[in-house]
């Protein structure tokens with residue numbers, strides 16, 4: 001796949017280790033020290049207050065600078081979860097009476113936030129089928145302040161074309177907000193494609209070790225300052241140890257994601273040839289409906305894939321029980337291979353028919369490819385499918 005390299009001082013693999021770090025001197029620790037303090041001594045009367053909930057403590061500042069460099073953003077803010085990032089990121093843009101357009105293909109928690117919580121705050125949300133021609137323009141209102149998309153989509157791995165929607169948001173002067181959790185900055189950097197705000201669940205690829213809950217919002221400095229005000233009053237700031245673990249996890253993001261891209265491609269091709277599998281969804285497969293967009297837009301097709309078992313829910317029950325090495329667990333994007341079923345997790349609040357309508361029929365398995373040897377992963381899948 002052709003690399004679309006941005007104009008940056010250093011390559012991403014280098015930024016992951018060094019961006020935001022000060023010049024070093026003899027005696028400095030190579031690893032950023034963990035400063036597990038909530039508060040800091042101040043000069044009486046000064047306003048340089050450092051307090052963990054303000055997001056301005058040493059471990060938070062270090063990892064925020066690093067993530068901003070990865071996304072090519074002026075600033076980044078680390079929050080205590082991906083949901084905290086989405087909530088504070090959008091509340092910094094929207095006021096009562098405003099209207100938000102959002103893709104209908106969203107992580108279940110985000111769907112709930114937009115359709116159940118925001119209306120109670122006087123923020124109207126319209127969900128849009130983003131693959132319909134002129135979908136966004138047709139649903140615009142005078143009060144529309146932002147467009148929110150998730151790409152690639154959890155759990156169907158659909159890839160949204162950024163071109164049309166970013167031209168529209170630029171024309172109208174409204175914000176384009178992208179949840180880029182599935183891609184990570186290794187595979188996709190939305191700001192290079194016309195987005196104004198990037199959101200991540202850092203719980204997933206950015207940390208990558210299944211041991212930190214976190215979220216990130218990236219954008220301009222004045223906007224991030226607004227998000228910080230939301231973070232402070234809604235109490236969405238992470239603990240210093242979470243920031244420290246996130247910084248540690250980030251160091252290997254490039255090697256992890258590239259390996260996961262490679263393994264996912266091999267596994268997807270293998271799954272596509274199995275009679276037990278009705279359909280495999282992976283943007284790297286030519287059969288995927290958004291393959292052309294993915295080739296054009298992404299630097300890698302990702303470590304997430306999903307597949308539909310021909311035997312439906314009962315086949316999924318059997319498959320899940322038989323897995324030996326790959327584990328059945330929520331979340332994604334880490335070093336261990338994990339499977340889950342949206343019918344019991346992210347989309348449990350929808351009926352079976354509602355899920356089928358958005359492309360998640362019963363028997364649908366989401367697979368987060370880990371760092372195990374790809375042949376061992378396939379061997380486990382094979383014995384569970386047989």
Ligand SMILES: Cc1ncc(COP(=O)(O)O)c(C=O)c1O
Pocket residue numbers: 081082083084107109110150154179181182200201202203204213214215331
């Ligand atoms: C695409 C996407 N966005 C946001 C979130 C929410 O992240 P968190 O669980 O860190 O709050 C998730 C969680 O699975 C997700 O998959």
